[in-house]
Amino acid sequence: MDIKEIQNLIKFVAKSGASEVKLEMDDIKITIKTGSDDKGESTTYVQQIPMGQAHVAQAPAPVAAPIVASAPAADENSKYITIKSPIIGTFYRKPSPDKPMFVEVGTSIKEGDVLCVIEAMKLFNEIESEVSGKIVKILVDDSSPVEFDQPLFLVDPS
């Protein structure tokens, strides 16, 4: 479990309205307490959520909604595979400006198909798909900068 997952978990718990969640896994044990039952304080916290994690913010559940209300939204996304950028650079959806896009939303892809080019310092890196499936979402605009590990595509492997 990395920092990001823990952060997401904290947001998730805060949003659920639960005051305390204990989670135990193979090598990790986490207890998250939402601090106080003071509604005022927890409301301010919740308001920050939409800025951070689109993943959680997608479910416009009220503050006090039970956990089950937002769980299906998480499942929805978790069945997709996220393809992330292996390097810092500029994301290109075409091999060159006069060529068609490598993939569009809805394109069926096979493992090994080129999804995009990430250019860094004049090195052009073609990113091949690790999975077969269908492109569900393209998360970055053509010709924009990307960070290491930034999600680029959502792929439905089914």
Added chain:
Amino acid sequence: MRIIKLDAIDSTNTYLKKLSVAGHAEDGLALVAKLQTQGRGQMGTIWEAQEAKNLTFSVFKDVSFLEVSQHFYISMAVSLAVFEALNSLGLKDVKVKWPNDILSDNKKIAGILIENVIKMNVISGSVIGIGLNVNQTDFSALPSASSLLLLSGQVHNLDEVLDVILKQIEIHFNYLKQEAFSFLKASYESQLFRKDKPSTFTNAEGSLFSGYIVGISNHGQLLIKVEDEIIKRFDFKEVALLY
């Protein structure tokens, strides 16, 4: 080292990439064309070369031993290989203009286009395209370009020049394999064009600024010392050196 020679091809890089995807390219395979009809530079720019006067070729290298984050070392290794090859052919004042143009006597003589294929966070192959002006003498359309012939006064045999470069590529990729990273970086930095000289640049917004090139970051960004001894990092699109 296998060399495939073609009379004409759209782009040696494109063709070699197709061969590698189909599993027909082994480490060190070179593809050389007398004429490239759609020679490419970076992203949509073109590389023009007169038929049979210049070298246009691509080499496939297996770099799966390299971390993806170290990919700029490929660029350093190739730049240094071309640099050493031209030095050994007797060319004067050879420099590497960041990130990977080769200059002699302030004129561009070679261009490099590197295309990697990344899968599962591994660089499965690197296709290295090199265009070198050898025996061309007319550059009326490109005043900042030159050739081996113009700079050395000698006509060169294309096969011999190719052989020298391919050998240097092997040598420098062996350094990569041996993880001689600091050596490669120090060598690359020591040959950088305009290093430690007062220079003028334009930034991404087009405004001018002055500074000194001091080196590169591990990711290949150019390090420029600007006012107040501040060292700034620049990506390829963020800066252009005026010369």
